[in-house]
Amino acid sequence: xxxxxxxxxxxxxxxxxxxxxxxxxxxxxxxxxxxxxxxxxxxxxxxxxxxxxxxxxxxxxxxxxxxxxxxxxxxxxxxxxxxxxxxxxxxxxxxxxxxxxxxxxxxxxxxxxxxxxxxxxxxxxxxxxxxxxxxxxxxxxxxxxxxxxxxxxxxxxxxxxxxxxxxxxxxxxxxxxxxxxxxxxxxxxxxxxxxxxxxxxxxxxxxxxxxxxxxxxxxxxxxxxxxxxxxxxxxxxxxxxxxxxxxxxxxxxxxxxxxxxxxxxxxxxxxxxxxxxxxxxxxxxxxxxxxxxxxxxxxxxxxxxxxxxxxxxxxxxxxxxx
Numbered sequence: 033x034x035x036x037x038x039x040x041x042x043x044x045x046x047x048x049x050x051x052x053x054x055x056x057x058x059x060x061x062x063x064x065x066x067x068x069x070x071x072x073x074x075x076x077x078x079x080x081x082x083x084x085x086x087x088x089x090x091x092x093x094x095x096x097x098x099x100x101x102x103x104x105x106x107x108x109x110x111x112x113x114x115x116x117x118x119x120x121x122x123x124x125x126x127x128x129x130x131x132x133x134x135x136x137x138x139x140x141x142x143x144x145x146x147x148x149x150x151x152x153x154x155x156x157x158x159x160x161x162x163x164x165x166x167x168x169x170x171x172x173x174x175x176x177x178x179x180x181x182x183x184x185x186x187x188x189x190x191x192x193x194x195x196x197x198x199x200x201x202x203x204x205x206x207x208x209x210x211x212x213x214x215x216x217x218x219x220x221x222x223x224x225x226x227x228x229x230x231x232x233x234x235x236x237x238x239x240x241x242x243x244x245x246x247x248x249x250x251x252x253x254x255x256x257x258x259x260x261x262x263x264x265x266x267x268x269x270x271x272x273x274x275x276x277x278x279x280x281x282x283x284x285x286x287x288x289x290x291x292x293x294x295x296x297x298x299x300x301x302x303x304x305x306x307x308x309x310x311x312x313x314x315x316x317x318x319x320x321x322x323x324x325x326x327x328x329x330x331x332x333x334x335x336x337x338x339x340x341x342x343x344x345x346x347x348x349x350x351x352x353x354x
Contacts, residue, residue: 041277041332063243065250065284070345073337074284076103078258079316080291083109083301085121087313092129094317100324101339104287106134106185106211109300111172116179123180130340134183134211135176137191138169158187158215166191170198177204182342187213189230193350196231200352209233209342214260214267219245221252225348228255233344234287239263239270246282256344258287261323269293273323277332285337285344290320 049055068074079091082105095102105126111119119135126133140158144165160166169191173184182205186192192212198204214236218224227235236258237249249257259279263270271293272279280286295312298305327333 041281042330043277044274044330059281063247064281065247067250067254067285068335069256069285069337069341070343071338071341073341074335075280075286075288076256076337076341077101077320078104078106078287078289079313079320080106080260080289081108081264081298081309081316082313083107083298083305083309084114085118085125086306087309088122088125088133090310090313091317092125092131094314095320098317098321100317100320101336102129102131102320103337103339103341104132104134104183106136106183108136108185109298110136110138110140111176111181112138112168113300113302116175119176119179119181127180132183132209132342133181134185134209135172135181136185136187136213137172137176137195139165140187158213160188160191166194170194173198173204173208177208182207183209183211185211185213187216189216189227192227192232193230196349197352199231207343209344211258212236214238214258214263221249224249224255225253228253229348229350231349233347234258236260236289238267239272240268243275243278243282246279250283253348254285254345255347256285256287257283258289259283260289260291262291262293262319264291264295264297265293266297267291273326276323276327277330280332280335284335288320288323290316290323292316292319 079102082088082091122133144161160169173195192210195210199206199208210231210233212227212232212235217237218227224235234256239260261272261276292312292315298309301309
């Protein structure tokens with residue numbers, strides 16, 4: 033996943049500002065990530081918060097209508113919020129389009145009985161509290177993979193390490209990919225490398241990281257990075273569409289996540305939130321179209337990974353024998 037040649041792209045407003053004597057400094061080649069996805073390509077796409085088979089159908093319909101390529105569809109409420117029939121329907125629908133489906137695992141501290149997560153410090157956060165919560169995450173992982181799910185979303189370091197050990201031991205399929213949630217995403221290169229070594233196949237970093245932060249991470253890790261191009265309000269509400277080309281240049285291999293600000297939360301999903309969930313799913317795909325249009329206008333829409341690709345390539349792991 034090395035020796036990439038980042039595509040030269042026109043920066044926003046570049047020609048007009050240069051004509052006015054306001055041109056930006058030249059980009060430094062040293063800032064560019066040298067990494068790619070296995071099989072080629074520097075970026076993939078993800079539509080998050082797709083909370084059931086109806087929402088999947090909406091996303092697939094809109095992606096065809098707006099010509100938005102999708103590599104991954106992810107869900108945030110959790111495996112336990114779906115019936116077996118609903119999971120199977122989602123697996124089949126995404127499988128027909130060769131799109132990776134990623135479902136969240138198990139209980140989280142924010143929905144647990146502990147009071148610390150509701151204090152100003154948000155102590156413990158999204159972590160799995162106690163043995164039983166870890167067990168619930170593992171139960172979700174086994175159930176989901178038995179139903180054909182190939183990607184699991186985790187929000188706890190212990191759960192991540194446990195599921196990595198489980199796939200090495202054959203308890204879940206060896207080609208299951210593990211994705212770290214934005215809700216616990218690392219903010220420095222050392223912690224990013226720790227998540228990789230714990231078993232992460234892609235790591236969602238907070239959307240407020242600077243471009244220099246991305247370059248720093250890429251100097252120590254080639255693990256695929258996930259980043260909201262538009263973040264939900266509870267993750268800051270950041271909109272970074274005009275930076276997409278530079279985010280790819282610095283952060284590749286990178287999943288472009290098409291989130292949505294100014295939208296009510298929908299976790300944990302139930303049918304009482306149906307209309308909101310379907311309308312926001314539709315709009316996330318449209319946001320993807322806007323980001324892809326920007327890339328095209330700036331001549332930076334090349335180097336997309338082939339559709340259907342999902343594996344992360346060879347990554348560093350802690351020694352299981354230690």
